[in-house]
Amino acid sequence: MKKKLTAVVILVMLISLAFGNDSYYKLKPSYMTVNGVSNTGLVVGNEEYAGPFMFWNPETDEVTNIGGLAAGDGVGGMARFSADGNYLSGSAMTELPVDTAWQKEELSQYNYIFTSITFPWDGDIGFAAGQSSTYQGNGIVLTTYNGGENWFPVWEDTQNRGIESMCFLDEYTGYVCGWNGYFAQTTDGGSTWNTIDPTGGQSVYYWSSVHFKDENNGVIGGILDDGIAVYYTSNGGHSWSLATGLSGAPAAIGYAGGDTYYLTTGTGKIQKSTNNGQSWTEVYSLPMGVFLGMDFLNPDTGYVVGEGSIYHTTDGGATWQAQSVGPDPIWQDVYYLDEQNIVLCGTPDMIYESTDGGTTWQWANEATFNGDPGLYSIARSGTKLLISGSGGTFYHRSTVDSEIVSEMARYNVQTGEWTTLGNLGYCLDGNYSSGWSISADGGTVGGNAWKGGWYAHAVAWNADEGFMDLGTLYPDDNASTRAEAISGDGSIIVGYQDFNGPWKAAVWRKNPAGGYYPNVHLLFDPLGDPNDEENQLAMATAISSNGVWIGGQGDYVTNGQPWIWSEDTGVVLLGTIDDLEGTVTGINHDGSVVVGFFGGLPWIPRVPFIWTQANGIQNLNEYATQTLGVDMAGTTIETPMDLSENGLFVVGMAFDPNFGEWGGEQRAFRLQLGETSTPQDTIVPAASSLSSVYPNPFSSEAKIEYKLNEASQVKLSIYNQRGQLVKQLVSEGKNAGTHTVSWDGRDAKGRKVSSGIYFARLTSDQQISQKKLIYMAQ
Numbered sequence: 001m002k003k004k005l006t007a008v009v010i011l012v013m014l015i016s017l018a019f020g021n022d023s024y025y026k027l028k029p030s031y032m033t034v035n036g037v038s039n040t041g042l043v044v045g046n047e048e049y050a051g052p053f054m055f056w057n058p059e060t061d062e063v064t065n066i067g068g069l070a071a072g073d074g075v076g077g078m079a080r081f082s083a084d085g086n087y088l089s090g091s092a093m094t095e096l097p098v099d100t101a102w103q104k105e106e107l108s109q110y111n112y113i114f115t116s117i118t119f120p121w122d123g124d125i126g127f128a129a130g131q132s133s134t135y136q137g138n139g140i141v142l143t144t145y146n147g148g149e150n151w152f153p154v155w156e157d158t159q160n161r162g163i164e165s166m167c168f169l170d171e172y173t174g175y176v177c178g179w180n181g182y183f184a185q186t187t188d189g190g191s192t193w194n195t196i197d198p199t200g201g202q203s204v205y206y207w208s209s210v211h212f213k214d215e216n217n218g219v220i221g222g223i224l225d226d227g228i229a230v231y232y233t234s235n236g237g238h239s240w241s242l243a244t245g246l247s248g249a250p251a252a253i254g255y256a257g258g259d260t261y262y263l264t265t266g267t268g269k270i271q272k273s274t275n276n277g278q279s280w281t282e283v284y285s286l287p288m289g290v291f292l293g294m295d296f297l298n299p300d301t302g303y304v305v306g307e308g309s310i311y312h313t314t315d316g317g318a319t320w321q322a323q324s325v326g327p328d329p330i331w332q333d334v335y336y337l338d339e340q341n342i343v344l345c346g347t348p349d350m351i352y353e354s355t356d357g358g359t360t361w362q363w364a365n366e367a368t369f370n371g372d373p374g375l376y377s378i379a380r381s382g383t384k385l386l387i388s389g390s391g392g393t394f395y396h397r398s399t400v401d402s403e404i405v406s407e408m409a410r411y412n413v414q415t416g417e418w419t420t421l422g423n424l425g426y427c428l429d430g431n432y433s434s435g436w437s438i439s440a441d442g443g444t445v446g447g448n449a450w451k452g453g454w455y456a457h458a459v460a461w462n463a464d465e466g467f468m469d470l471g472t473l474y475p476d477d478n479a480s481t482r483a484e485a486i487s488g489d490g491s492i493i494v495g496y497q498d499f500n501g502p503w504k505a506a507v508w509r510k511n512p513a514g515g516y517y518p519n520v521h522l523l524f525d526p527l528g529d530p531n532d533e534e535n536q537l538a539m540a541t542a543i544s545s546n547g548v549w550i551g552g553q554g555d556y557v558t559n560g561q562p563w564i565w566s567e568d569t570g571v572v573l574l575g576t577i578d579d580l581e582g583t584v585t586g587i588n589h590d591g592s593v594v595v596g597f598f599g600g601l602p603w604i605p606r607v608p609f610i611w612t613q614a615n616g617i618q619n620l621n622e623y624a625t626q627t628l629g630v631d632m633a634g635t636t637i638e639t640p641m642d643l644s645e646n647g648l649f650v651v652g653m654a655f656d657p658n659f660g661e662w663g664g665e666q667r668a669f670r671l672q673l674g675e676t677s678t679p680q681d682t683i684v685p686a687a688s689s690l691s692s693v694y695p696n697p698f699s700s701e702a703k704i705e706y707k708l709n710e711a712s713q714v715k716l717s718i719y720n721q722r723g724q725l726v727k728q729l730v731s732e733g734k735n736a737g738t739h740t741v742s743w744d745g746r747d748a749k750g751r752k753v754s755s756g757i758y759f760a761r762l763t764s765d766q767q768i769s770q771k772k773l774i775y776m777a778q
Contacts, residue, residue, distance in 0.1 A: 015709055023442040025630045027654065028668035031069070035078050036642040038085040039652040046070030053079050053090060053411075058670045068092045068411060068418050074429025075406045082442030083488065083545065083589075083645045085413060089438035089445050091431075092418035093407035098383075098398040100124070102351060102365045107151060107392035113374070114139050114388035116166040118174075119381040121145075124429070125171040126381055127154075127190065127320035128388050131162025136179055139163040141190050146428055147381040148396055150453030154190030157182075157363065165209040165252070167218075177207035177220060185237060195707075198240035199224065209253040219243070219261055220279035221250030230263070232277035245280035247271060256296035262317070264291035270304055272317050278470035283317035293333035293377075294526055303358070305331035305344060312358055325361045335378035337399060345387045347374035351395065365395065402693050403427075408435035408447045418514075422467025424457060426450040433459060437485045437493075440545040440589070440645055444490030446483030458495050458508070459482040460516065468510050468515055473497055481506055481519065488545030488589070488645075491714065494552075496539035497521065504533070505540040505552050512659070522550065524557050526570050526770050527719050527761060537563060537571060542587045542594075542595070545645050550589030551584030562596050562609075569689055569769045575617035577607050586643025586650070593673070595620065595640040605655070606638040610673075620650070620671075628674050634658065637669060647672055690762050690769040691738070697774035701744045704729070706769075711735045715763040719742055726753060729760075745775050752777060 025420040032054065034045040043056040047063075050072030053062040069075050069091045112130045119126035124147045131137035144150060161182035168174030174190070177183040183206030184193040187591065203225040212218035218237065221230040230250060248265030255261055263271040263280060267291025271280040289309055296302030300316040308328035311320040325331075331346040344361070345354040349372055351365040353425045363369075373390035380386070383403065387395040405427055408418040408687035425430030426449070433449035443463065448456040450470075458470035458481035470493065472481045484495040490510070497506035497519055521536045528535040538555040548567075554560040554576075561573040562582035576582065580598035587594050591655040594611040610622035613622075621637050624630040636658065641652040654669040691705040716730040727748045729741045743760070745753055755777045763775035 006533065008054050020119070020150070022673060024672040025624065025632060025654075026670045027635065027656070028056055028058070029061055029634060030063075031660070031665070032056060032063075032640045033670040034651045034668045035070070036080040036088070036651060037644045037670065038081040039083060039648065040156070041644070041649045041670060041672065042081075042085060043651050043668065044081065044088060045645050045668060047539060049073070050075055053088070066416065067413060069406050070408060071434075074431045075434060076431070076436070077408070077434035077447060078436045079411075080436075080438050080642065081645075082438055082690060084442065085438035087413065087438060087442035088411040089435040089447070090409055090411060090418070091406045091410075091434045091447075093404055094407055094420040094422055095402050095404050096432075097402050098400055100398050100401050102368065102395050102397045103394065104365070104368045104395050107394065110140065110142065110151070110153070110392045112392060113137070113162075113376070114142075114392070114394070114653050115164055115376045115386040117377045117386055117394075118166055118168050119379050119386075120168045120170045120174075122380045123171070124185055124381060124384060125189075126386075127166060127174065127392075128167055129163040129166040129176050130376075130388070131164075131178065133162070135162075136160045137162040137322040139176070139178055139182065141166070141176060143190055145354045146453045147384055147424075148270075148386045148394065149428075155193060165211075167211050169212055171214070174218075175212060175218070177210045177222070179206040181205070181207065183207050183210070183220060195439055196237055198237075199229070202226070202238075208250050209263075211253045211255050213261075213276070214253045215575065217276045219253050219273075221246075221253055221263065223249050230277060230280065234276065240573040241278070243273070243277055243280060245271070245282075247280070251290075251292050252275075252294060254296060254302075256299045256302060256313060258299050260299040262294055262296065262302065264294060264304055264732065265308065266290050266292075268306075270311075270317065270320070274299075276443070284320045285596045286311075290330075292331065295334045295336050297336050297339060301339075302337075303334040303342065305334045305346075307331070310334070310344070310358075318743050323358050323361075332373075332374070332376045333378045335380070337380075337385070343378055343387075345375035345378055345389075345395075347376075349373055349376065349389070373673070404430075406431045406434070408433040408445060408449065410435070410438070410445050410461075412443075420461075421445060421461040422449075424449040424451050424459065424469055425532075426452055428453070430556050430588050437483055438497075439486040439490040440488035441490065444486050446486050446493050446495070448480070448482040452478060454478075455480045455498075457481055458493070459518070460486075460490075460493055461506075462490060464513060470516055471505075471518060473519060474499070483508070484539070484541050485543045487543050487547035489547070492543060492547045494540035494543050494550050495519075499536070500524060500533060501537040502533065502555065503553075505537040507540065507550065520572070520717045522552075522565050524571055527759070537565065540698050541596075542584050544587045544591040545589040546591070548586055551587050551596070553583045554581045562598075563726065564591060564594060566591070568771060574609075574611045574767075577609060577617065577619060580604070580607060582609065585640050585652075588643055588647030589645050590714060593643065595643045595650050601637075605636075608637045608640050608652070610640075610650070624671055628671075630671070635667070635669070637671070638666070690760060690771045693760060693771050693773055696772075697776050698745070699776045701742050702773055702775075703740050703742050704771075705738060706762050707732055707738050708736045708764065712764045714739075715761075716741060717763075719759045719761055720753075720756070726758065743773075745777070 032045040053068040057726040079090040098770040114130035117128045139161045141155040144153040163178040205223045207222035210220040228249045231240040248269045261273045268286035270284040290307035294304045309322045335343045350363045353364045373393045375389040436447040450458045455478040479498040493508040496503035505522040509515040538553040541552040560581035582598045584596040599606040635654040641651045650671045653666040656671045717728045718726040
């Protein structure tokens, strides 16, 4: 019922827009971040960060919640309309099944024994530490920002300071300890480490374990050259004291809650401290035993594991019950998911799990077991469990069998429903993929999907072929791509290709056999080096629905000028305002109207522009007030976000000194352009263009016509398909107007060229135009 009502409301809004009043400039009374606008002037955006999408009818100021998920909190995307207003691109939530089996991977570049893994607060940021060999190896600390999908080194040792234990209080503050007396603290996430000496100058063989319960209270234990010791601090490590009551060499120290710690030894002893590690009491001894790892739900309930041993207490260590698992490996660590779900790991390569509080155990990684490596430490990151081991081995599995995530989606205005469209199998921050664009016919949606840690691929969807990975030109570099805009019939997709840092224009064209051809760059000089970064146009951001004109962002290649490009003209620079870098944000259906903005730095106000054939580039505020006669109500347009496909409406964000709780905030606007921006049949570049070549094909002589809007230095040359200069026809200053030059099919030495395809290239005032000629020798 709710969906039907929503559809009815939207239809009413569309009707009112079609027959609304004549006011050209509308401001939304309350805040909205604008995404797009339909051909009837209906605006879509979001009123909340990462909130649902909303329709705004500027004629009535009616707002309708249509659901979906706008950008924010790891979700990307943009809501854009199809030409008939029946479909939108965007992102929406969906529930997907998750594989809960253990997955094994090896970090071949880090062939270390990772003895410890931790994720502060069970978050996405975590650390893994270890050593290159069991005794006296070099140490290493890795970090991850995405739950262990990717790891990066923050500390690599060359002085035989292998790491045995690690404890992080948060993503910045942590401690590591290990061989040759190495004990250090970081307060910047591992970038720098400061060594600590709790002993006051004694020689230490190795530190075996460290644990801090908070920023002040911590315990460290190990073997000194002259004996065993545990030290404790109550002031964040500024001073340390020697603990009492130790009955064996510490193997591991664990915090159980309150002021209670437990300690295991390699000689089968379990000790307990109830005063933050100051004194220790032996609570259990297993003759000839070896105890290693531990985990506690609370001071009373926990597990201690070791060589073939699993012991459980529920009374604060007063009694311990041995539990049988089956095999007798060296159990290195144990982890409570909750009171009933417990995980064990050990050597060799064994993971066992219990779902009934330890009564029974199941071999969880039997499918991947091969007797190697050793597994040492267990940690949790969100809904994921991770285990670190030797040989750079890491296991991981999901703790849930389904998850609510966001995906690229299409909205049907008639039914009021979002349909999620797919993903590439990788999730980051709860997001698999995001929709950024839609074709005018509504049949193709484009965007990007996470492909791996911190990189994504451009993707597209249509009903016939489903979800498609558009790929990247640089897969070995994990270089990202994204689909920003789509032609009317879905045959051309434009966006960006990450290239050595800068985002460069990318164009995907439909392959008749299915899918899309690999993307290609757009070149400033079409005959120049296609691999030269300084010849590649920056990110493409828009395309006319007829597929002829592509627009994009200015950068060092175009001296900051925004640009449009077509096969016939090559790049057309649109000009500049205030010497700022410009970005195209919208092109109408035939490329005769272009909008965008200059600037982008937070402290520099953006300057909006409109470009038309008749007037070239203009400040959109001046166009609105001087050409359209609009009363701006004290506001200043700063960021046009979209231009309707028919070229009648511009929407975006305007600055209002009186808007918001404190004044001086952005607010949504819609500007109706009126008759002066009615689409033109053709478009003429601002400075120069190759108008025509006739006859074409030709066998004796071709006349090449070009137009100049102002006097300038001109070069007009003929090139072959290999980009080699055949003949220069013009190289001189020319007055404004129409000019004609002939080419008789001969090269610079007067020789007839062979039949084939050639290119006439016109260069004038930093603009390059090009047309194809076909020569047929007699």
